[in-house]
Amino acid sequence: MRSRRVLLAVSDDVPIFEVAIPCEVFGRQRLDLMDPWYDLRVCARDPGRTRTAAGFVVGTAYGLDQLSKARKTDTVIVPACANVLESSPPDLVAAVRKAHARGARIVSLCTGAFVLAEAGLLDGRRATVHWIYADRLAKRYPKVTVDPSVLYVDDGDVLTSAGVAAGLDLCLHVVRLDMGPRIANLLARRLVISPHRPGGQAQYVQTPLPQTDDKGLAALLDWTLRNLERPLTIADLAKRQRLTPRTLIRHFRAATGMPPLKWLLLQRVQKACSLLESTREPPTRIAELCGLGGEANLRHHFARIVGVPPTEYRRTFERASA
Template sequence: MPSRRVLLAVSDDVPIFEVAIPCEVFGRPRLDIMNPWYELRVCARVPGRTRTGAGFVAGTTYGLGEVAKARKTDTLIVPACADVLESSPPDLVDAVRKAHARGARIVSLCTGAFVLAEAGLLDGRRATVHWLYADILAKRYPKVSVDPSVLYVDDGDVLTSAGVAAGLDLCLHLVRLDFGARIANVLARRLVISPHRPGGQAQYLQTPLPKTDDEGLAPLLHWTLRHLDRPLTIADLAKRQHLTPRTLIRHFRAATGMPPLKWLLAQRVQKACSLLESTRETPARIAELCGLGGEANLRHHFARIMGVPPTEYRRTFERASA
């Protein structure tokens, strides 16, 4: 099987962090995780030496012609713009439009969404960008449904992310789509980050096991994750931890930022995500394995937390595998 190609379109004065993210995720050989891994091609408006916003100079032999000839199996990433108040470079916009017409998956990091919007790829779509620039994007491109409350938006063939670190969340999501949750989780551990960040996001982002200084609570959290199929209550958890329910709630809030039952529900939905991605179990059986009772309960909580029904979530990963 050939490597999946990732094309990174860069211009002079591009912010270096948004360039570094895809280079780290897709550009480093990780054959011990997945073989073949990705093949990253950095494509400059003018092949040769490209200056970043931090003053560093990078060299590449690929130009925008490589972007315009993107294959259906390629992913094109457009990092942040040097200045959103300036017009997007017409040659870059044209190359991105041609790549999309050829079937490539198009991704923007932070204000790279302005290039996608200028190319018309976000018309009639939901998209996101750094919250500082959401109003500018919405006013300049009124056909775009701008959602500044999420870390990223997956609209199938076009994906957009919010600012700075959210680009890393989206790149991990791409790995998860291409190779599955297990590989993405392994990569997340290599990068020393959480596979899923909690926040205002709705699609495909789940609440991870928190990093906590409360060493006394950590064993309970791990035990709970191994027994999600049980009908656990606050009283059950408090008894196991030899605490009163009120004290347990206080410890949970300090360690996870949320009450025990809310955290527990998030973990049940996260386990459901993993089972939907990696097994052919029925929704009813998944609900049972995750301690969510029945299929109707699974659909209700899954759609509320993930933003999509379980069946649609599974189809997304089936399409990616195909």
């Protein structure tokens, strides 16, 4: 296997946070998770040293011509713009447009969407950006359907994210598409991603759940994960652990940060995610295998926790596989 190349396009006065995110996710070698990992190449108009908005200097070993030579298996990431009031650098716009024409996947973080829009890659598409800049993006590029309410939008070959930490969600989503949910979840745990981002924002990323060092509950949790299809209750779990329900709830909160039934529901939805990604089982069967009863119950809990219906979630990964 060859490493998947990620081409990070930076320019003078680029915000440091949106540069740091892809460097952390794709640039740090994590061969214990996947070998090979990604091959991150930082590209700039003038290779050498590029100064960020915070005054830090980023080493850029590659020029923008790397984007023009992008392969179909490459991902081009455009971080936030230095100033959305100014026009996007023409050479960067041209390089991104050419990379897309060659089949590369194009990703923008926050106001990097302005570069993609200037390149015409967002025409007729739904896209997102930090909500502060949503109106400006929509007015400047009326052919773009701007949705400021979501964390990110995956439109197949073009992906856009909202501001700041939402870029981390999108980069993790890219890892999930490329390497599968298990590797993405392991990476998420290392990055200490919160198990929930409130606000009703669509979130395809399956984030890690609180782990426990409580050896007294470890066996119970393992047994529960192997028996998710069963109609488990607090009384069932307490009986198996030889505790009263009240004592079990107290231990569960201390160990996992949540009550037993909430933990159980999240595990069931997590299993549903895995089955939707990796099998062709119908929703009714997935609901049974996860202990969620019927298809309606699956749809209700899945949409509430993940942010999208099960069918849409499955289509995302089918598109990625195709």
